[in-house]
Amino acid sequence: MLLVPCPNCGPRNASDMSYGGEPHSRPDPNTASPEQWRTYLYLRDNESGWITEKWYCSSGCRKHFKLERHTLTGELRNPPLPGNKTGGHK
Amino acid sequence: MGKHKSPARYSAAGLAWRGLRNKSWPRVWREPELKSAYDVVVIGGGIHGLATAYYLASNHAITNVAVVDKAYLGSGGSGRNTAIVRSNYLTPEGVAFYDRSLDLYNTMSTDLNINVMFSERGHMTLAHTDSALRTMNWRAEVNKLQGIDSSVIAPDEIKKLSPSLDTSPNTRYPILGALYHPPGGTIRHDAVVWGYARAADAYGVDLHQKTEVLDILCEGGAGPNGKGAGGKVTGVRTNRGDIHAPVVVNCTAGWASTIASMAGVRLPITTHPLQAAVTEPVKTFLPTVIVSGSLHVYVSQTDRGELVFGASVDPVANYDMKGTLEFTEELAGHVLELMPGLSKMRLMRQWAGLCDMTPDYSPVMGPTPVDGFLVDVGWGTYGFKAGPVSGEQMAACIAHESMPDLIAPFVLSRFTDGTLVGEKGAAAVGH
Ligand SMILES: Cc1cc2nc3c(=O)[nH]c(=O)nc-3n(C[C@H](O)[C@H](O)[C@H](O)COP(=O)(O)OP(=O)(O)OC[C@H]3O[C@@H](n4cnc5c(N)ncnc54)[C@H](O)[C@@H]3O)c2cc1C
Ligand SMILES: [Zn+2]
Numbered sequence: 418m419l420l421v422p423c424p425n426c427g428p429r430n431a432s433d434m435s436y437g438g439e440p441h442s443r444p445d446p447n448t449a450s451p452e453q454w455r456t457y458l459y460l461r462d463n464e465s466g467w468i469t470e471k472w473y474c475s476s477g478c479r480k481h482f483k484l485e486r487h488t489l490t491g492e493l494r495n496p497p498l499p500g501n502k503t504g505g506h507k
Numbered sequence: 508m509g510k511h512k513s514p515a516r517y518s519a520a521g522l523a524w525r526g527l528r529n530k531s532w533p534r535v536w537r538e539p540e541l542k543s544a545y546d547v548v549v550i551g552g553g554i555h556g557l558a559t560a561y562y563l564a565s566n567h568a569i570t571n572v573a574v575v576d577k578a579y580l581g582s583g584g585s586g587r588n589t590a591i592v593r594s595n596y597l598t599p600e601g602v603a604f605y606d607r608s609l610d611l612y613n614t615m616s617t618d619l620n621i622n623v624m625f626s627e628r629g630h631m632t633l634a635h636t637d638s639a640l641r642t643m644n645w646r647a648e649v650n651k652l653q654g655i656d657s658s659v660i661a662p663d664e665i666k667k668l669s670p671s672l673d674t675s676p677n678t679r680y681p682i683l684g685a686l687y688h689p690p691g692g693t694i695r696h697d698a699v700v701w702g703y704a705r706a707a708d709a710y711g712v713d714l715h716q717k718t719e720v721l722d723i724l725c726e727g728g729a730g731p732n733g734k735g736a737g738g739k740v741t742g743v744r745t746n747r748g749d750i751h752a753p754v755v756v757n758c759t760a761g762w763a764s765t766i767a768s769m770a771g772v773r774l775p776i777t778t779h780p781l782q783a784a785v786t787e788p789v790k791t792f793l794p795t796v797i798v799s800g801s802l803h804v805y806v807s808q809t810d811r812g813e814l815v816f817g818a819s820v821d822p823v824a825n826y827d828m829k830g831t832l833e834f835t836e837e838l839a840g841h842v843l844e845l846m847p848g849l850s851k852m853r854l855m856r857q858w859a860g861l862c863d864m865t866p867d868y869s870p871v872m873g874p875t876p877v878d879g880f881l882v883d884v885g886w887g888t889y890g891f892k893a894g895p896v897s898g899e900q901m902a903a904c905i906a907h908e909s910m911p912d913l914i915a916p917f918v919l920s921r922f923t924d925g926t927l928v929g930e931k932g933a934a935a936v937g938h
Contacts, residue, residue, distance in 0.1 A: 418833055419823060432833070436823050438777065452923045459775040459866050459922040463764035465826040488778075488826045 424495055425478040437471030439463075440483065465489055469496065514709045517620055535701060536708035541715055544751040545573045547905060548743055549758055550720050550766055552576030553585035554696075554891060555883050556758035557703035557714075558898020559905075564710030566899065567906035572712045573752075575745060577719035581700040584760050585891060587860030589783050589817045591796055591807065592892040593630045593691030595650050595657040597642075597933035600916040601869065602653045604896060607913060609690060611895035619702035623694055624810065628795055630691025631665065633672075633845075635680035635801040642932045643686040650688075660687045669795055671846050679844060680801050691796060693807055696891060703898070719746045723755060723769040725877060735771030739878035754905055756881045761826070761861020763884035772875045774884065775922045776863045779820035780827065781888050782834045784857040786849075788812030802841040814852065816842060820862050820888060830857040862888050867927040868934040872901065872917040873910050881905065882919065889934045 419431035439461055444453050462468075465488055473481050485494045515521065515533050525532065546569055549556040556574050563569040576582065592612055594605040615623050634640040643659050650657035662674040665685050674682050708714055721744045728738020742751040757766045761778045788811050798805040803819045818838055821831070835857060843850055864887050865871060871885035883901045886893065900914045910918060916928050 418831065431823065438824065451925060455923050455925060456773075460773040461764070461775065461777050462768070462773065463777050463824065464768070465762070465765050465778075470824075488824065491825075491827055491829075 419491070420493070421472060421484065422493060422495055423472075423474045423477055423480070424482050424498065425480055426474060429474070429477055433474070433476040435473040435475045437473060437481070440469065440471050514620075514705055517622070535705045536714050539713040539715070541718065541745075541747050541750065542573070542713065543749065544742075545713070546571040546752065547573075547754045547756065548750055548752040549574045549756045550743065551583065551758035551760065551762075552580040552704070552714065552716065553583045553758065553760060554581075554700055554703065554894030555585075555760070555886070555897050555901075556756070557700060557707055558894050559756060559758060559883060559901045560712045560898075561703045561707040561710070562899045562902035563905060564707060564712055566902055569902075569906060570711040572707075573715055573750065574707070574712065575715045575718040575720060575743070575750075577717070579716050580704050580714065581697060583762075584860040584862065584886070585696060585700050585894070587783070587858060588696055588891045589805070589807070589815050590693045590696045590891060591630065591691070591805070592625070592694055593688055593796075594655055595630070595632075595646060595686060595688040595691065595933070597646050597649060597930055598869075598928050599649060599653060600928050601930050601933065602650060602655060604913055604917075605892060606653070606655060607899075608893050608896035611899065612694060612892075615699065615702065615895065619706050621698050621702035621705065623698045623702060625692065625694045626810070627690055627692040628807075629668070630688040630796045631668065631798065632686040632688075633665070633682050633797065633799045633801075634684045634686070635682060635799065637683070639800060640684050643684060646686055646933055655688070656690050657686060657688045659684050669793065669797060671792055671848055672797065673845060673847055680799075693796065693809075699891075699894065703894075715747070720744070720766060720769070721746060723766070723880065724749065724751075725770055725880075728771055728877060730771040734769075734877070736876035738771070740770060740880040754879050754881065756883060756901065756905070758883045760863050760884060760886050760890065763863045763882065767875070767882065767884075770875070770877045770880045772877055772880065772882075774871060774882070774919070775865050776871070776885055777824045778826055778861050779823070779864050780825050780829075780859040781817070781820045781862045782830055782857060782859045783815065783817040784835060784838060784854050785809075785816070786814040786852045787855050789814075789852065797845070799841070799845060802844060804838060804841040804845070806842065806845075813855070814849070820864065821859075826861060828859045828861065830859050862886070864888075866922070868930040869928040870897070870917050871919050872897065872914045873904055873919065875919055885917075887934065
């Protein structure tokens, strides 16, 4: 099973988590055109390679976090945390 | 324009003649030189790409066509599926479309002169909950209105058709009824792929294996290098050189987004692996195809006697085709809930393929914002059965430069116009 590194709990089975998919910033529903709104709802980059995605540690610390994953090799890594210049992979 | 060479015909007499004279069969398709220009380049040598090329040649006399595949023909979903065909979908658009495919499958063995082993054994979708039963009734009514043989049957009738099913009320998910579709069944997927390849080749279509598309050449578009909306396609760049073509068709299923992004087009698709498994062969006991949405499992028995199992897609988007242990474990558990008698059977093989999932479980076909760049993608877990009709209609779309009625509901622009064709109720585990 995919072992997902939660930044708080460490590696946990993917079955302990909820998968959130590609992060996209939501347009303002009051000003977005129907086309902008549907683009946000439906269109995806769906890249083969390193991607950034959302996970939710539903059976653990119940925090949402971002994860970097390689969709072909299965490698996983935590992106650097904000303000933490030494953390993460870079 | 006729066929430029007829392939060796397959027949019992031919088999006996070659057998007695110790003669082997000729190569099934040529290995042509890669030309620098074609009228149409089809990317993807699965059933959709090959059928599109075949119908371009046979129905519209467009034969200066190349099909390119990065690996071998049928290496994608077309060689990995569980070969279930049916037309009992949920929307009128879906039903009409898949029913045309069944028509084409019915005459395929003679049309393509290859035995595709189409077995109309009947297809049963079990309902374990009231809401599932409601959807089955809804589907049956939509189906009947369009002349499709499809009805809801009760547990005693289910037991008669498939005695190995546990239809008792004492199970965790008792079987409340089923949507029964007698014309549904299975087909030999490899034969279909090879049949289209051989027939297209006979018309002069060039099939290029081990030819990977690395980039799509565009001009005039709003994005970098002339890609993106408002531009037009001029060809493709492959590992074997550039090919010029005014029309490029993306038939790459699980890889569809990677090809579309080379033209600056975004698709409403995420790629998920779908796994399947097969047991050792046993004496035939399972006459129909059985699908259970609530238990996320479906099963059929091949002519050789193996049981073929499938489930729903892996939850996490991925381009990796590795099988997982949790799939086998879950599958076995659910299969035993349906058919406790199988507990001693051994699994022989397990594999995965990539599925191009769309938000409404319907495909994406026809033009894109880049002129000349067409798509026939979004086939998810159910696209093999749609191969023949898709090829026929995509060929008409290319030849007449307009969308035929049968596939007009599936245009890419429906996602920005908000006119989705919701097939989730009939396709999520249904295949
Ligand atoms: C386990 C499993 C079970 C299934 N069961 C059923 C079923 O019972 N019934 C049903 O109807 N459907 C089923 N499906 C779905 C069905 O297999 C697919 O929808 C269908 O085969 C898609 O066909 P295609 O021709 O569009 O794509 P594919 O057959 O996937 O072909 C795409 C081709 O594109 C090529 N390609 C990719 N990238 C490039 C590139 N850059 N350059 C050149 N070539 C490239 C690949 O090599 C591949 O050969 C199942 C799928 C799986 C995985
Ligand atoms: Zn956690």
